Amino acid sequence: MLQVILLLLPGVVSVEWRVNYSSPICAARGSNVTTDCTFTYPRKQRVQQVRWCSMKSNHDQKCMNGPYVYDSEANNNQNNFQYIGDKTSNCSLLISNINQTHSGEYKFKFITNDNEGRWTGDPGVEISVHDLKVYMSRSRENGSTVVGDSLNLTCTLDCPGKLTEVQWFKNGDPIQQSEPVLTFSRVTAKDSGNYSCSLRNFKTTVSEEFTIYIEADVTRTPAVLIIVVSLVSLAFITAAVMLIRRRKKRTQRKPMEEREEAQDPLYNTLQKTADKNVPKAKDVQQEDEVEYSFVSIKPKKWLQVSANTVQENDSTIYSAVMNG
Template structure:
């Protein structure tokens, strides 16, 4: 390994693979490498060319995983590796190291080394290449006895003993080592990581928090209704759910959702949802009530009766308002009609008197 490479480097298997053809050869120092997510990994190889070739004849040398237009594509030009790849190649000893920093699970692939001379078409690629597996850390939970659990930090591929595992409880460092004993039933959060890589710690494991329970359509039910209960709890590993009714030893149902069809008064009471995983258990209570003695027909009759009463009251109010308005109109028009009648009668009297007077004059 190059002294300047430094950092965290992980190897699973060290086996030499030599490919040769007329003096051309690539020797990979490791064929399988297992790296922890977020760490730094180094891949290395030695290469040989036929006699008569000089270091100055080597035009290009690089690592690749993909091809473009039928030709290997230098990993340094791949946008997915931008700023994370560098080479350390030495012509006098014919070796080349590739360092990848902040490795990701998407970096898992087969990496090959190729080199070319200044003679057109003269090139050689070492195949098969180096298989890189990038893994995140996980915590396994195993029960030791009725009161104790054993937590183990592990990965999908075996990492070197060179690494030191560190454990945290509620994000505070508590212990080093690949395993950790904890008491059963704890709701504390435990995670592990490799020393120096705090940001790449495993997902925390913890027992179920207090479950939340919801009911649909309502917590107060009518006889004959169908009710669905749903329970959920924050937990890792994921929790299993069991439903119980108060004063009953046997569970009513299992699973996150519990449905009661044709709800009756006998179904009323307290129901318990218990969430459980390898770390512990927790429960929550819900009370369901039915309106005993009230069936749907009776309810419909009550609703109809009150609807009719409301309609009649509205109609009565409208009639009263209409009657009041009519009286107001009548009171404003009667005085005018009386004065006109008086004036007509007065004019009639004057006419009769005039006629009478004329008659008298003619007669004399």
């Protein structure tokens, strides 16, 4: 039986040049994306330069020539791309505020101090960028949304998997809801508005607004409300009719009084005579003052003399009676 024995001699090690990328990345516009990346090379060599390139602008498929989205030896790298790895094993790249123009395939290339030490990871990592969107599902399939309907608003992204935490907005203001599905069991007129969503803590990923307009459902209006409205309308109509009748009576009464006065000349003559003979308040006051002017008041001394005289006369009369 033939046996094959593989001997690994010390110092003779097979080393493979390699770049390992993360799985394809699906991102929301406005978010930050990290491409996890690792690389290996012969231990005796030392990495001197690292590069990232986009296959949209680099057509040789090996990043042999620029442009590069990142080059450790350049000073004009794009602001959106930041190398967060090192020159030993980590080749991760951070893309900030990503948008649809950043979609595509990216590759990592590194250069060592060896003349033949150049390697590009192939295939690269695929990145796709999409907008967040808001979709509505409701209990009524057709027609407009009316008061009392139930509906759901769902924040979605055209990527595999489901969103975990989001931030909801109504008319641009944040609301306390982190679930991807916003549920309305019974909508009211206050629920009308413009709704949008974004990734949690990433307002730059906010979606386009989705408008909800809630209409009043006449068929669901309570009968009591209809009765109240009818009674109020009847009260206004009754008040208006009564006011019109009162004004009409006043208008008819005034000409009648004027005609009665014009048809009674005797009443007018007597009225004028009475007004002429009745003295005015000023004249009466003057006559009273004239009569009062003839009253005279005697001096106190004269009054005393008169009193004595009366007393003496009484004594004389009394003495005459006694003597008789």
